[in-house]
Amino acid sequence: MERIVSLCKRRGFIYPSSEIYGGAGSVWDYGPVGVLLKNNVKGAWWRAVVQQRDDMVGLDAAILMHPRVWEASGHVSGFSDPLVDCLQCKQRFRADDLAGDRCPACGGELTEARPFNLMFKTFMGPVENEATVTYLRPETCQGIFVNFKNVLVSSRKQPPFGIAQIGKSFRNEITTGNFTFRSREFEQYEIEYFVPPEQADQWFEYWVAERLKWYTDFGIAADRLRLRPHREDELAHYASRCTDIEYGFPFGWSELEGIANRQDFDLRQHQEYSGRDLTYFDEAEKRRYLPHVIEPSGGVDRSMLAFLVDAYEEIPGGRGSAGAEVESVLRLHPRLAPIKAAVLPLVRRDGMPDRARAIYDDLRRHWFVEYDEGGSIGRRYRRQDEIGTPFCMTIDSQTAEDGTVTVRDRDTMEQIRVSADKLVEFLRDKLGEC
Ligand code: ATP
Numbered sequence: 001m002e003r004i005v006s007l008c009k010r011r012g013f014i015y016p017s018s019e020i021y022g023g024a025g026s027v028w029d030y031g032p033v034g035v036l037l038k039n040n041v042k043g044a045w046w047r048a049v050v051q052q053r054d055d056m057v058g059l060d061a062a063i064l065m066h067p068r069v070w071e072a073s074g075h076v077s078g079f080s081d082p083l084v085d086c087l088q089c090k091q092r093f094r095a096d097d098l099a100g101d102r103c104p105a106c107g108g109e110l111t112e113a114r115p116f117n118l119m120f121k122t123f124m125g126p127v128e129n130e131a132t133v134t135y136l137r138p139e140t141c142q143g144i145f146v147n148f149k150n151v152l153v154s155s156r157k158q159p160p161f162g163i164a165q166i167g168k169s170f171r172n173e174i175t176t177g178n179f180t181f182r183s184r185e186f187e188q189y190e191i192e193y194f195v196p197p198e199q200a201d202q203w204f205e206y207w208v209a210e211r212l213k214w215y216t217d218f219g220i221a222a223d224r225l226r227l228r229p230h231r232e233d234e235l236a237h238y239a240s241r242c243t244d245i246e247y248g249f250p251f252g253w254s255e256l257e258g259i260a261n262r263q264d265f266d267l268r269q270h271q272e273y274s275g276r277d278l279t280y281f282d283e284a285e286k287r288r289y290l291p292h293v294i295e296p297s298g299g300v301d302r303s304m305l306a307f308l309v310d311a312y313e314e315i316p317g318g319r320g321s322a323g324a325e326v327e328s329v330l331r332l333h334p335r336l337a338p339i340k341a342a343v344l345p346l347v348r349r350d351g352m353p354d355r356a357r358a359i360y361d362d363l364r365r366h367w368f369v370e371y372d373e374g375g376s377i378g379r380r381y382r383r384q385d386e387i388g389t390p391f392c393m394t395i396d397s398q399t400a401e402d403g404t405v406t407v408r409d410r411d412t413m414e415q416i417r418v419s420a421d422k423l424v425e426f427l428r429d430k431l432g433e434c
Pocket residue numbers: 139171173180181182183184185186187188255256257258297298299300301302
């Protein structure tokens with residue numbers, strides 16, 4: 001993990017937030033290639049669950065919501081973790097994370113556990129008092145539930161159908177850690193899939209399989225993923241079933257996404273608290289009901305971390321004949337790779353930079369492509385390997401003679417010659433619909 005964290009910082013994937021001030025506790029900033037990777041992860045999800053389906057629509061609800069939302073959802077009264085204080089060193093811990101009954105830092109005595117609400121509180125408007133308190137959303141799905149009727153009417157969908165959303169969520173986690181795995185500000189991608197009550201079980205199974213497949217489709221090794229059905233005693237009060245998709249991180253098997261059968265809990269609560277009718281009338285069957293909801297709820301930052309960890313490979317002694325140092329390669333799926341190709345003039349003379357620039361200008365109309373003319377060609381290849389660039393295109397002396405460039409494959413290191421005017425076609429063929 002340490003080496004991945006270091007690569008992320010060195011190459012511009014992820015930095016600690018406000019680092020020059022000593023960092024903000026468990027908040028992270030995505031750098032120049034990190035933001036591209038994250039956008040590609042979100043794009044891949046959106047394509048799979050919205051664009052390519054006719055039973056799904058998207059939504060982008062506000063982070064700030066009416067405070068009653070969080071009363072109806074149960075977050076004001078119940079969204080808490082058990083907190084204990086060490087009487088000696090004053091550190092705070094999540095009681096359910098501790099193995100024994102003493103402080104893990106200093107061995108001191110701990111207080112009794114008490115509930116600690118994880119929502120960030122703030123005020124809406126210019127007056128700060130109890131009546132203006134609201135919260136930064138701790139999950140995106142409530143924005144979907146409160147818009148259920150709006151979407152139903154405006155999109156003319158009928159159950160079974162789903163609403164998908166990607167957005168920031170905030171939780172004032174007691175214990176954070178494992179890099180971006182548990183942060184206080186993070187992004188979620190969530191689907192609320194509304195179904196007739198009697199179809200809930202069947203759609204639950206469907207979404208577990210569908211979501212598991214998405215991770216392997218984008219390159220995660222199947223044997224590093226597993227499904228973990230929740231035991232009866234760990235189910236959230238609103239869920240009748242829940243299965244987590246877990247990834248085998250270096251710090252252990254951990255949840256990437258949970259798929260839950262939330263039944264009609266949320267619509268029923270919002271119907272009661274808002275006084276609005278949230279039922280659906282099925283014209284064909286002439287019956288009115290509150291749809292049940294299957295929720296696949298995942299974390300963008302967590303899955304991005306899994307994609308990074310899974311793609312990372314170290315080669316002791318390097319892959320070339322000369323090198324003795326350790327080389328690292330990020331074997332990211334081409335659709336997720338931040339930079340699709342690098343254009344590299346072999347040397348900075350004989351017209352190579354000009355020819356390379358022309359190719360670069362042509363390719364970047366289609367994809368994120370980098371131009372790099374600094375340092376030895378071997379070093380430039382290694383830099384691209386470390387950020388997961390699938391192809392490097394080198395402009396050399398032969399380019400002036402026959403118009404071809406060397407195309408190097410990140411994974412096989414195979415080099416072939418491709419005509420410069422066929423590079424767009426070549427990349428389109430290799431990358432698919434990136
Ligand atoms: P955990 O048990 O790890 O705290 P959770 O079960 O509370 O997670 P959910 O409320 O089901 O998480 O949230 C759905 C998804 O949102 C999780 O699967 C995870 O990917 C993501 N997520 C939740 N909390 C965090 C966090 N603090 N940092 C990053 N991602 C998070």
